[in-house]
Amino acid sequence: xxxxxARFLEEVRPxxxxxxxxxxxxxDNYMGLRHWLPLAQVYYAVKANPAPEIIRMLVGLGSxxxxxxxxxxxxxxxxxxxxxxxxxxxxxxxxxxxxYAYSKGVRLYAFDSEAELEKLxxxxxxxxxxxxxxxxxxxxxxxxxxxxGCEIEMAKDLLVKARELGxxxxxxxxxxxxxxxxxxxxxxxxxKAAMLFTALNEAGIDxxxxxxxxxxxxxxxxxxxxxERYADAVMHAMTNHFGNALPAMIIEPGRSLVGDAGVLxxxxxxxxxxxxxxxxxxxxxxxxxxxxxxxxMDEAIKYRIQTPRDGEETAPVVLAGPTCDSADILYEKAGxxxxxxxxxxxxxxxxxxxxxxxxxxxxxxxxxxxxxxYFI
Amino acid sequence: xxxxxARFLEEVRPxxxxxxxxxxxxxDNYMGLRHWLPLAQVYYAVKANPAPEIIRMLVGLGSxxxxxxxxxxxxxxxxxxxxxxxxxxxxxxxxxxxxYAYSKGVRLYAFDSEAELEKLxxxxxxxxxxxxxxxxxxxxxxxxxxxxGCEIEMAKDLLVKARELGxxxxxxxxxxxxxxxxxxxxxxxxxKAAMLFTALNEAGIDxxxxxxxxxxxxxxxxxxxxxERYADAVMHAMTNHFGNALPAMIIEPGRSLVGDAGVLxxxxxxxxxxxxxxxxxxxxxxxxxxxxxxxxMDEAIKYRIQTPRDGEETAPVVLAGPTCDSADILYEKAGxxxxxxxxxxxxxxxxxxxxxxxxxxxxxxxxxxxxxxYFI
Numbered sequence: 137x138x139x140x141x142a143r144f145l146e147e148v149r150p151x152x153x154x155x156x157x158x159x160x161x162x163x164d165n166y167m168g169l170r171h172w173l174p175l176a177q178v179y180y181a182v183k184a185n186p187a188p189e190i191i192r193m194l195v196g197l198g199s200x201x202x203x204x205x206x207x208x209x210x211x212x213x214x215x216x217x218x219x220x221x222x223x224x225x226x227x228x229x230x231x232x233x234x235x236y237a238y239s240k241g242v243r244l245y246a247f248d249s250e251a252e253l254e255k256l257x258x259x260x261x262x263x264x265x266x267x268x269x270x271x272x273x274x275x276x277x278x279x280x281x282x283x284x285g286c287e288i289e290m291a292k293d294l295l296v297k298a299r300e301l302g303x304x305x306x307x308x309x310x311x312x313x314x315x316x317x318x319x320x321x322x323x324x325x326x327x328k329a330a331m332l333f334t335a336l337n338e339a340g341i342d343x344x345x346x347x348x349x350x351x352x353x354x355x356x357x358x359x360x361x362x363x364e365r366y367a368d369a370v371m372h373a374m375t376n377h378f379g380n381a382l383p384a385m386i387i388e389p390g391r392s393l394v395g396d397a398g399v400l401x402x403x404x405x406x407x408x409x410x411x412x413x414x415x416x417x418x419x420x421x422x423x424x425x426x427x428x429x430x431x432x433m434d435e436a437i438k439y440r441i442q443t444p445r446d447g448e449e450t451a452p453v454v455l456a457g458p459t460c461d462s463a464d465i466l467y468e469k470a471g472x473x474x475x476x477x478x479x480x481x482x483x484x485x486x487x488x489x490x491x492x493x494x495x496x497x498x499x500x501x502x503x504x505x506x507x508x509x510y511f512i
Numbered sequence: 513x514x515x516x517x518a519r520f521l522e523e524v525r526p527x528x529x530x531x532x533x534x535x536x537x538x539x540d541n542y543m544g545l546r547h548w549l550p551l552a553q554v555y556y557a558v559k560a561n562p563a564p565e566i567i568r569m570l571v572g573l574g575s576x577x578x579x580x581x582x583x584x585x586x587x588x589x590x591x592x593x594x595x596x597x598x599x600x601x602x603x604x605x606x607x608x609x610x611x612y613a614y615s616k617g618v619r620l621y622a623f624d625s626e627a628e629l630e631k632l633x634x635x636x637x638x639x640x641x642x643x644x645x646x647x648x649x650x651x652x653x654x655x656x657x658x659x660x661g662c663e664i665e666m667a668k669d670l671l672v673k674a675r676e677l678g679x680x681x682x683x684x685x686x687x688x689x690x691x692x693x694x695x696x697x698x699x700x701x702x703x704k705a706a707m708l709f710t711a712l713n714e715a716g717i718d719x720x721x722x723x724x725x726x727x728x729x730x731x732x733x734x735x736x737x738x739x740e741r742y743a744d745a746v747m748h749a750m751t752n753h754f755g756n757a758l759p760a761m762i763i764e765p766g767r768s769l770v771g772d773a774g775v776l777x778x779x780x781x782x783x784x785x786x787x788x789x790x791x792x793x794x795x796x797x798x799x800x801x802x803x804x805x806x807x808x809m810d811e812a813i814k815y816r817i818q819t820p821r822d823g824e825e826t827a828p829v830v831l832a833g834p835t836c837d838s839a840d841i842l843y844e845k846a847g848x849x850x851x852x853x854x855x856x857x858x859x860x861x862x863x864x865x866x867x868x869x870x871x872x873x874x875x876x877x878x879x880x881x882x883x884x885x886y887f888i
Binding site for chain 2: 181186206228456461506
């Protein structure tokens with residue numbers, strides 16, 4: 137909670153629920169990454185928070201952009217990004233969307249399968265392509281599935297095929313999992329990717345770029361290592377596996393740039409108990425899983441929550457959203473406690489909600505408007 | 513898949529993803545419920561599909577409406593519903609939203625806690641109120657949590673208190689869980705509610721209404737009993753526990769009215785394998801968990817999916833959405849198979865997607881537009 141956000145909430149008193157993002161924090165986070173990882177080019181993962189205000193500021197700071205869709209290509213271009221600073225990082229693209237991005241000048245594309253490579257060869261001829269390899273990393277709070285990436289052996293064949301199809305086999309990407317707190321995972325991943333550089337070198341292909349993906353965390357309920365320790369882990373992994381023949385490096389931070397910049401203010405709508413025998417209070421807020429807090433799915437992301445009565449005696453609560461959906465529960469097992477004096481109408485502040493909130497919000501679920509956001 | 517929807521998809525060829533809802537099916541489902549449960553007043557659960565086209569048609573048929581929010585109050589009124597045909601069924605309401613609904617003429621409200629009852633007494637004085645009791649039913653496909661309702665003993669005290677506060681203690685509600693396929697659950701639930709009628713009668717309060725909630729299913733992957741068997745189960749439960757002194761009955765169908773009326777057309781964006789050792793194909797569609805198929809959460813709702821190559825040899829698939837989110841997987845464990853000849857660009861049709869799709873859709877996640885819907 138920055139002084140700027142606190143002042144805004146006190147002076148403007150916006151209707152709840154809303155999220156307020158302090159752009160100075162985004163700027164500081166960006167500059168911090170640049171400072172600690174000067175060799176890496178930053179491609180902001182637009183999906184984390186696609187606000188034009190954020191895109192424009194990052195354009196001004198010299199950032200590049202990792203986009204997930206044709207819509208995000210347009211968003212970046214409309215807000216001042218140059219096409220050659222855009223990476224179309226989604227491995228699942230419609231042929232027509234590839235053609236669209238190519239027509240706008242985008243020349244850097246991700247893929248992880250033969251079918252996608254063939255689409256790229258047809259609609260983005262000669263472009264730089266990088267192959268995403270499969271990681272199954274431990275330590276990430278947001279579940280990493282097998283949805284993206286292919287095994288090393290297949291990646292090798294696909295990059296060879298990319299050359300045959302007239303593409304520029306440019307590099308390799310991986311992702312260690314969002315909100316990754318185990319620094320050792322970068323060494324494992326870079327080591328795996330480096331093997332691919334070697335194998336392709338033997339096939340006469342000189343990969344030029346290592347895309348280290350995202351995964352750097354925001355601060356939720358548990359402590360996280362500082363950004364310099366992440367930078368250190370990444371650079372150690374790179375020098376460990378590549379010596380001083382370092383390829384170009386790309387990072388795709390999303391959560392770590394914007395997460396901690398946002399504070400979500402919500403109102404306590406109801407506090408109740410289910411029976412006389414139970415001590416646990418149910419606290420219902422005017423924001424829930426379908427209003428922007430989708431990452432509470434399976435209680436994965438555990439936000440810090442401030443109340444106006446912090447410091448007083450606390451007791452266990454279940455936290456839930458305002459909709460008629462029985463699945464709209466935020467935290468039931470994660471052990472949240474709140475002051476016993478908490479009252480209906482109190483405003484609570486949910487911290488580090490600058491990433492993966494506004495854009496996850498449902499259009500109109502149960503008749504509730506999408507999450508409103510302010511960028512200051 | 514009705515002939516009308518098939519013709520629309522063939523003639524209009526709308527861009528995918530989109531959902532097409534056949535209003536005739538909604539009408540037939542409504543008339544079927546009226547026919548088989550003539551004693552019950554139907555309050556359509558607007559949240560299932562809040563399209564004005566559906567509201568207007570149901571107004572014309574004489575339906576009443578169960579709303580979850582101030583936004584849904586307005587939606588119903590703007591589309592011709594009368595305020596005295598609206599039940600504000602959410603047990604979690606802001607004081608200001610209660611006052612708003614009251615000012616518009618809404619006089620029927622749900623509650624399940626003392627704090628909510630006090631809000632109602634202040635902002636909706638003299639209104640009819642019904643208390644939701646807690647059920648923990650087996651047999652529902654969409655998870656029923658303890659989010660709504662209170663235990664019987666507390667409900668009794670709250671209804672007595674309602675009278676003390678000048679409200680009209682009107683009845684009891686419960687919900688057996690959405691997509692409930694165990695018909696016996698209604699008997700258990702009605703039996704529990706009937707005990708409350710008796711207990712309150714002894715306290716000098718004559719409850720007049722039993723709200724049987726929703727829970728009637730749509731047809732997903734498994735067979736479901738016909739509507740008349742549900743009607744039969746409900747009426748048997750009512751006569752079993754109330755004899756011929758039946759209270760007024762309310763049902764709140766959502767899914768069972770609109771679910772089967774909708775077909776979602778989507779495109780196969782990519783088909784791939786992760787390695788040479790694995791046989792399973794990953795099939796990526798242009799719709800996923802965040803584009804409208806939120807009910808695939810934990811693979812709870814299992815939609816039937818048609819492909820243009822049905823009838824040919826099939827093999828196992830994992831089905832996933834188009835976003836860069838690793839959690840955007842539809843079915844990985846549910847054992848879906850698709851034709852081995854399925855190709856990128858094929859259109860697939862996801863059946864029974866008229867309920868809980870459009871309104872769950874995210875505003876702009878990953879830069880993808882919300883789900884488009886047509887009502888024909």
